[in-house]
Amino acid sequence: MAAILIVDERPTNREYLLSLLSDGGHRLFEAADGEEALAVARRERPDLIIAEILMPKLNGDEFVRQLRSDSTLAHTQVIFSASNNHMQEASTLAKTCNVAGVLIEPCEAEFVLRAVETALGGIPMPMAAAPTVASTFEREHLRLLNDKLSEQAEELRRTNERLTAIVELGLQLGSERDPERLLQGFADAAREIKGARYAIVGITNEEQDRLLHFFTSGMDAATVGRLGFPTPSQGTLGQLLKSAYSQSGRNPGGDPVEAGFGKEFPPINSWVGAPIRSLTINYGWVVLIDKIGADAFHADEQRLVGILAAQVGRIYENSSLFNTVLSQSVELSQKVNERGRAEKRFRDLIESAPDAMIIIDGEELITIANERTEKLFGYSRAELLGKPVEMLVPERFHEQSVAARQPYLSNPNLSPPGEVIEQVGRRKDGSEFPIEVNLSPLQTEEGIVVTIVIRNISERKKTETTLQDTQKRLEHVISSNPAVIFTLAVESERIRKVSWMSENVRTMLGYAPDETMAENWWFEKIHAEDRPRVRDHIHRSLSAQGHAIDEYRFQHKKGNYRWVQSEMRLLRDAAGQPFEVVGSWSDITQRKQLEDQILQAQKMEAVGKLAGGIAHDFNNLLTVINGYCEILIAGLDPESSMREPLEEIHNAGERAAALTRQLLAFSRKAVLAPVVLDLNDLLRNLHKMLARLIGEDIELKVALNPTIWKVKVDPGQMEQVILNLAVNARDAMPQGGKLTIEIANIALDKEYASLHPETQQGFYVQIAVSDTGSGMDAATQARIFEPFFTTKGPDQGTGLGLSVVHGIVKQSGGRVEVYSELGLGTTFKIYLPRTEDEAPVSRIISKTPSRRGSETILLVEDETGVRLLARMILQKQGYNVLDAKNGEEALQLSMNYPGHIDILVTDTIMPRMSGLQLAQQLTKSRRKMKVLFLSGYTDDAIVHHGIIDSDMPFLQKPFSSEGLANKVRDLLDG
Numbered sequence: 001m002a003a004i005l006i007v008d009e010r011p012t013n014r015e016y017l018l019s020l021l022s023d024g025g026h027r028l029f030e031a032a033d034g035e036e037a038l039a040v041a042r043r044e045r046p047d048l049i050i051a052e053i054l055m056p057k058l059n060g061d062e063f064v065r066q067l068r069s070d071s072t073l074a075h076t077q078v079i080f081s082a083s084n085n086h087m088q089e090a091s092t093l094a095k096t097c098n099v100a101g102v103l104i105e106p107c108e109a110e111f112v113l114r115a116v117e118t119a120l121g122g123i124p125m126p127m128a129a130a131p132t133v134a135s136t137f138e139r140e141h142l143r144l145l146n147d148k149l150s151e152q153a154e155e156l157r158r159t160n161e162r163l164t165a166i167v168e169l170g171l172q173l174g175s176e177r178d179p180e181r182l183l184q185g186f187a188d189a190a191r192e193i194k195g196a197r198y199a200i201v202g203i204t205n206e207e208q209d210r211l212l213h214f215f216t217s218g219m220d221a222a223t224v225g226r227l228g229f230p231t232p233s234q235g236t237l238g239q240l241l242k243s244a245y246s247q248s249g250r251n252p253g254g255d256p257v258e259a260g261f262g263k264e265f266p267p268i269n270s271w272v273g274a275p276i277r278s279l280t281i282n283y284g285w286v287v288l289i290d291k292i293g294a295d296a297f298h299a300d301e302q303r304l305v306g307i308l309a310a311q312v313g314r315i316y317e318n319s320s321l322f323n324t325v326l327s328q329s330v331e332l333s334q335k336v337n338e339r340g341r342a343e344k345r346f347r348d349l350i351e352s353a354p355d356a357m358i359i360i361d362g363e364e365l366i367t368i369a370n371e372r373t374e375k376l377f378g379y380s381r382a383e384l385l386g387k388p389v390e391m392l393v394p395e396r397f398h399e400q401s402v403a404a405r406q407p408y409l410s411n412p413n414l415s416p417p418g419e420v421i422e423q424v425g426r427r428k429d430g431s432e433f434p435i436e437v438n439l440s441p442l443q444t445e446e447g448i449v450v451t452i453v454i455r456n457i458s459e460r461k462k463t464e465t466t467l468q469d470t471q472k473r474l475e476h477v478i479s480s481n482p483a484v485i486f487t488l489a490v491e492s493e494r495i496r497k498v499s500w501m502s503e504n505v506r507t508m509l510g511y512a513p514d515e516t517m518a519e520n521w522w523f524e525k526i527h528a529e530d531r532p533r534v535r536d537h538i539h540r541s542l543s544a545q546g547h548a549i550d551e552y553r554f555q556h557k558k559g560n561y562r563w564v565q566s567e568m569r570l571l572r573d574a575a576g577q578p579f580e581v582v583g584s585w586s587d588i589t590q591r592k593q594l595e596d597q598i599l600q601a602q603k604m605e606a607v608g609k610l611a612g613g614i615a616h617d618f619n620n621l622l623t624v625i626n627g628y629c630e631i632l633i634a635g636l637d638p639e640s641s642m643r644e645p646l647e648e649i650h651n652a653g654e655r656a657a658a659l660t661r662q663l664l665a666f667s668r669k670a671v672l673a674p675v676v677l678d679l680n681d682l683l684r685n686l687h688k689m690l691a692r693l694i695g696e697d698i699e700l701k702v703a704l705n706p707t708i709w710k711v712k713v714d715p716g717q718m719e720q721v722i723l724n725l726a727v728n729a730r731d732a733m734p735q736g737g738k739l740t741i742e743i744a745n746i747a748l749d750k751e752y753a754s755l756h757p758e759t760q761q762g763f764y765v766q767i768a769v770s771d772t773g774s775g776m777d778a779a780t781q782a783r784i785f786e787p788f789f790t791t792k793g794p795d796q797g798t799g800l801g802l803s804v805v806h807g808i809v810k811q812s813g814g815r816v817e818v819y820s821e822l823g824l825g826t827t828f829k830i831y832l833p834r835t836e837d838e839a840p841v842s843r844i845i846s847k848t849p850s851r852r853g854s855e856t857i858l859l860v861e862d863e864t865g866v867r868l869l870a871r872m873i874l875q876k877q878g879y880n881v882l883d884a885k886n887g888e889e890a891l892q893l894s895m896n897y898p899g900h901i902d903i904l905v906t907d908t909i910m911p912r913m914s915g916l917q918l919a920q921q922l923t924k925s926r927r928k929m930k931v932l933f934l935s936g937y938t939d940d941a942i943v944h945h946g947i948i949d950s951d952m953p954f955l956q957k958p959f960s961s962e963g964l965a966n967k968v969r970d971l972l973d974g
Contacts, residue, residue, distance in 0.1 A: 034058025246306030510557030732773025887913030
């Protein structure tokens with residue numbers, strides 16, 4: 001027996017095939033998708049694989065390609081299975097992939113077994129007939145997989161319209177008794193429902209050699225006149241007349257003769273037709289010509305046309321019989337002398353009617369009932385005759401039924417006769433079902449009688465319910481989609497206005513769908529700055545590529561603007577002319593805000609790196625300048641004329657050093673010495689200084705908070721933050737005002753953190769600095785943290801104040817925000833993370849004069865000027881100084897020096913080897929040697945995110961002679 005693998009995503013299909021093939025003794029395996037099937041095939045080496053052509057993860061064609069690429073599985077037989085909807089595509093793919101055959105679902109067991117036997121025996125399986133395809137495999141494959149949102153939305157809308165039209169068509173045709181109105185209405189509705197350019201309907205005589213009725217839809221008068229009454233039994237029309245099934249065809253050249261029609265027909269690129277027939281008789285045919293927007297009619301459309309044609313055939317037959325019955329009834333009432341023959345003919349007609357028919361007399365008792373009535377209600381004829389007609393209706397509907405018949409019993413000439421009424425019928429067993437009742441009065445010698453035709457509409461009601469449910473589901477799919485879906489009318493290849501808008505536009509943009517239909521509404525609501533670009537891009541992309549994607553600002557009904565991403569697709573008819581644009585909007589406002597915040601953060605980071613590098617190099621120069629100034633001043637007499645110029649140089653150097661400290665704070669590369677701090681203490685200490693700083697014309701209010709959480713910050717840097725903000729507030733209130741400083745405990749949630757990527761959710765302490773000054777506009781607020789940006793006049797500010805605030809707060813792990821309006825003042829809010837650490841013991845900085853020593857110092861500095869200055873300062877203090885310009889030279893010097901080295905004084909950042917790396921290597925052999933680091937700024941090599949470790953002594957450049965000497969002495973004595 002053979003090993004067979006069954007691949008289908010639907011468990012019921014797999015279960016059916018497993019059950020069917022299990023009796024043959026085969027070894028059976030199953031898989032739900034292509035990837036799983038490949039794994040099973042490589043493991044089990046099956047002789048035959050039956051695979052669904054459309055599968056998750058891996059389609060049938062790709063599955064076969066990968067199967068053939070495996071040398072151990074290359075010759076495994078494969079059979080495709082596909083639904084009848086995809087028969088044409090399945091046949092094309094089967095030939096391309098060289099598989100054994102195709103099973104069209106649903107498939108009878110006998111055919112499946114024969115196909116399996118043929119495949120295992122190596123005999124090619126006969127392929128199911130499939131229409132010829134005019135396009136390449138790639139196009140067919142892409143069409144199957146194309147599930148773009150705009151195409152789905154358009155298909156949903158069109159399907160909704162067609163389903164509604166089908167329901168309406170069924171209701172209209174079911175109640176229509178005039179054959180000509182019936183057929184013309186069917187031609188118009190069928191063309192509209194299926195989106196065809198033309199429709200023709202013909203009814204033949206009994207010999208089927210000429211037309212009794214011929215109707216067209218969509219054709220102009222000239223074309224109809226040229227057609228006349230076509231010969232009904234030749235070419236394609238003749239084939240439909242002899243067939244019991246619907247047919248379709250494609251005719252790329254458009255020649256009607258090539259399509260099997262007469263030369264008098266208009267150009268025909270595609271067609272679908274079906275016989276208009278009852279169960280046994282073909283009365284004529286219906287043909288739809290040219291699918292608008294496509295090059296052919298789909299298989300499901302072909303089936304639907306066949307179903308509609310069959311329904312019309314039954315209705316046409318019923319209408320003809322009904323009209324005949326009415327006609328015969330009138331004749332019976334007029335020809336008393338021919339009563340016997342007339343009654344027989346009448347009864348024969350009644351009996352042959354496909355629907356239940358009864359006749360009631362003036363007392364509303366049943367006098368005649370046909371066989372169909374017996375079958376429909378379950379009563380015998382004997383049980384019906386002489387009984388009131390209400391026995392066929394539930395008791396609760398008796399009054400309604402009587403009221404519907406009274407006008408006909410009282411007036412036989414009531415017009416129009418044949419009114420259709422929907423009621424509920426009741427069978428003998430008590431079961432109820434929906435019925436359609438047609439009443440027609442007749443005047444006889446015995447009085448007025450009413451003919452009642454009763455039709456069971458249970459199936460139709462089920463169909464209507466299914467269609468209504470489907471319509472509701474489609475509406476729900478569209479309304480639940482977060483994207484707004486719309487269509488735009490196109491005239492003369494230009495977009496004119498919105499033709500349809502989904503309901504959820506209210507949620508996204510605040511408009512009702514009806515409001516969006518106004519002329520030019522769409523373009524007028526695009527932001528004025530974006531409008532020319534969007535208009536040009538959309539028209540150019542739609543014309544060249546058929547689709548366009550763009551992002552732009554769109555005005556909300558409230559007046560503000562939302563960022564939307566627009567995707568549009570241009571639809572063309574069969575002639576290639578554009579007729580509509582289908583599109584969608586997605587709200588990307590939040591994404592745009594995040595992008596702007598990230599861009600600003602990157603810009604600040606880039607400027608910060610530049611400022612930090614400049615400050616580092618400048619500090620080296622200031623160390624040399626200020627150091628030698630101190631040495632020169634110390635060596636001068638108090639009355640020397642050189643003292644004052646040198647002191648001015650030194651003062652300028654100190655001011656420059658203060659400027660570099662601001663640059664380091666802005667770049668977040670300053671050395672912070674954070675401590676656990678109560679901001680109440682810091683604000684108390686600053687209160688007097690702030691009062692003097694802002695002046696008497698400004699009221700100062702400092703609101704302390706006894707329950708405030710602790711923070712871990714550098715007190716000096718935080719004082720600078722508050723002082724900088726106070727100076728800015730003072731300058732914004734030249735005529736006086738009020739400055740308020742408040743502190744509070746704040747919890748920032750997940751939503752806040754999602755809108756501010758650099759901030760983590762958690763607990764923070766907020767410092768709010770508010771003034772009643774002139775305020776700022778949006779453009780100024782966007783730039784206030786940029787270095788060197790200032791709104792003050794020349795020589796009135798460096799533009800570093802707020803950028804320094806930003807740098808210090810960010811380096812401290814916090815965030816700063818600004819809220820301001822012109823004329824209403826400004827509020828800066830600083831958020832610092834809460835700490836649970838305990839306050840450490842405060843450091844005591846020595847204020848004693850420089851102390852001398854005789855120890856040996858290894859000095860390492862790559863800047864020559866700084867190295868020479870430091871060596872001079874230390875030698876003057878009595879130390880033995882060994883100096884090196886880099887780490888490698890220092891290692892060699894240490895190795896060759898036989899004596900004890902008491903302390904290593906090294907720059908932090910040096911070429912090839914950092915100061916930390918040098919210290920780590922030297923302390924391996926000189927364990928008692930102490931280390932002092934020097935730098936213009938700290939790096940992650942010794943400082944983690946700008947915060948110095950407590951066990952690493954550090955001296956910031958530029959340093960004074962006294963500062964260097966005291967720091968070295970403190971370390972040696974410690």
